[in-house]
Amino acid sequence: MSKTALITGASSGFGAACARAFADQGWKLVLAARRREALEQLKEELGGDSRVFCITLDVRDREAVSAAFASLPAQFADIDLLLNNAGLALGLGPAHQASLDDWETMVDTNIKGVMYCTRAILPGMVARNRGHVINIGSVAGSWPYPGGNVYGASKAFVQQFSRNLRADLLGTAVRVTNIEPGMAETEFSKVRFKGEDEKAHRVYAGTEPLQGEDIAEIVAWVASVPQRVNINSVEVMSVCQAWGPLAVHRGAAG
Numbered sequence: 247m248s249k250t251a252l253i254t255g256a257s258s259g260f261g262a263a264c265a266r267a268f269a270d271q272g273w274k275l276v277l278a279a280r281r282r283e284a285l286e287q288l289k290e291e292l293g294g295d296s297r298v299f300c301i302t303l304d305v306r307d308r309e310a311v312s313a314a315f316a317s318l319p320a321q322f323a324d325i326d327l328l329l330n331n332a333g334l335a336l337g338l339g340p341a342h343q344a345s346l347d348d349w350e351t352m353v354d355t356n357i358k359g360v361m362y363c364t365r366a367i368l369p370g371m372v373a374r375n376r377g378h379v380i381n382i383g384s385v386a387g388s389w390p391y392p393g394g395n396v397y398g399a400s401k402a403f404v405q406q407f408s409r410n411l412r413a414d415l416l417g418t419a420v421r422v423t424n425i426e427p428g429m430a431e432t433e434f435s436k437v438r439f440k441g442e443d444e445k446a447h448r449v450y451a452g453t454e455p456l457q458g459e460d461i462a463e464i465v466a467w468v469a470s471v472p473q474r475v476n477i478n479s480v481e482v483m484s485v486c487q488a489w490g491p492l493a494v495h496r497g498a499a500g
Contacts, residue, residue, distance in 0.1 A: 252276040252325045254305055254363055255332030257284035259432030260382060263458030264329055265292060267466040276322050278303040278314070279332070305332045305359030315366040324374065327469055328367045330360045330381045338393035349396045356400035360407065371420045378421040378469055381408050385428045385481055391492045405479070412476065421476045423468050428483030429494060430456035452496030453486045
């Protein structure tokens with residue numbers, strides 16, 4: 247019997263790449279995101295209605311999350327893996343100049359969205375005594391950088407929430423993993439700079455950053471290890487990035 251993965255933020259980036267990786271392994275998919283058209287295109291690519299169920303969802307909406315996950319069709323209702331991927335960064339200014347609206351959006355998405363989705367799915371996993379919660383954190387949750395302020399703090403929450411979930415689940419077979427990517431070339435920077443493509447492009451100039459497929463490969467591996475194994479966390483950077491704080495080498499790609 248094929249397993250079912252629920253992926254938030256599935257319309258692009260890490261989420262879409264992970265959907266493709268799980269589809270290649272025969273998983274059924276519940277794909278959630280705000281952009282319905284992108285979800286529908288991905289559904290057709292990955293097998294259509296028999297393999298994929300789409301939900302137009304903003305994870306910041308607590309009631310919508312509860313209602314959507316409680317009303318999944320029977321063939322998609324037993325979630326084996328929850329990938330909390332929906333998240334974003336907004337702005338790169340210092341804390342004394344940052345937008346409070348941007349801060350609240352990051353808290354509502356990166357923290358509350360993870361809470362709402364996890365709380366909605368976890369009881370079923372515990373009742374079935376199987377399942378896996380994989381959270382997409384960030385190296386920014388461990389290592390500061392100028393302008394990271396609330397984004398980094400929100401990912402520090404994801405890191406500690408993941409650890410505490412695993413502690414709460416001791417004695418069950420439900421697993422929890424936090425994936426912590428460094429600089430990656432997705433729509434992340436375009437969102438951070440609110441569609442200013444030139445600013446987003448400069449983030450990656452002269453580098454060879456992580457790609458969505460790199461993270462998808464790691465997520466798929468974490469999900470595939472023997473059931474007795476829990477990968478607590480994976481911190482991953484491109485070779486063009488290191489600490490100090492989050493230094494980036496810009497030169498010819500290797």
